[in-house]
Amino acid sequence: MRTIRLLIPIAVISLVVIACSGAASGPREGATAVGEAAGGNGYTGAAVAPAASAAPAAPESQTGDTSGSVGAIGARDDAKIIRTGTIDLQVSDVPKALRTARDGIVALGGYVGASNTSNDGDQPSAEITYRIPADRWEDALDLLRGLNGLTTKVVTEHTEAVEVTGQVIDLEARIKNLQASEVALQGIAERATKIADVLEVQAQLTGVRGQIEELTAQLKDLNDRAGYATLTARFTVPIVATTAAAKGWDPGAAVDEAAASMISILQALADAGIWFLIVWLPILIVLGVLVAASAWVFRRIGPVRRGAILPPPAPPAPPVEPMASGS
DSSP: OHHHHHHHHHHHHHHHHHHHHHOSSSOOHHHHHHHHHHHSSOOOGGGGHHHHHHTTHHHHTTTTOTTSSOOSSTTTTSOOEEEEEEEEEEESOHHHHHHHHHHHHHHTTOEEEEEEEEEETTEEEEEEEEEEEGGGHHHHHHHHHHGGGTEEEEEEEEEEEEEOHHHHHHHHHHHHHHHHHHHHHHHHHHHOOSHHHHHHHHHHHHHHHHHHHHHHHHHHHHHHHHHEEEEEEEEEOOOOHHHHHHHTOOHHHHHHHHHHHHHHHHHHHHHHHHHIIIIIHHHHHHHHHHHHHHHHHHHHHHHHHHHHHSOOOOOOOOOOOOOOSOO
């Protein structure tokens, strides 16, 4: 029993050293879990022997191992690059251009990822997303720029490239370390005698397997996006000047606006007539009655007042007799 207790720390130290040397960016959770499992239970040192033979495989992926992932030395020649882009094209015939582009992309080894078409009157348009092998990226761009003469103008073109070689290397190293930890935990579980120990190791083994599946999914997604670039192309037909001018004129809208203006004017006139009949006409009638009454009173009373104020007329002057000429 004393020999077993002496071997446990040795096994823990060896697992920690293996995990530190195999990880690309530091110690991994899987190796720590193995150390905890081995140190906390009374297992023999022989139970962790498989980890010593499996863990050194991780550093090889970083020194140019061609059988596994992209190495640090081979990253320049076999870099993982995610390419994306958009291109806006004017074509003479949208349906024919779509067929030509589809056939050309399929011939390059790609496929159509998504599509969206619309038809606004006589102006059809389409937006297609293509997945293209990374090594045929430039060929796909050249194909869309020409389309056997159907492309009349490249309106806009935008491309991006993001290198993920380091992420791929890191994920592969972490997966290998976790796989080594999984093998070690499986060996410990086979030699465990207590139910509590078996349950604890199984719980740690489940956690390691979950991490392996998660990292494997991330690695698969990166490899897929790096292996197949994504190019979104928009197809439209050139807009003629007369078409653009005619598109801006809508007779129906003009008729609606004129009818609305006429209705507004008639409503305003009707409102004015209602106000005149209800408010202003009675006021004008009252004012007319008052003016008429005032004129009548002025005509009746005005001459009497003028006669009382004017002075009486002067008496007539006596006649002058003519003088005799003989005297």
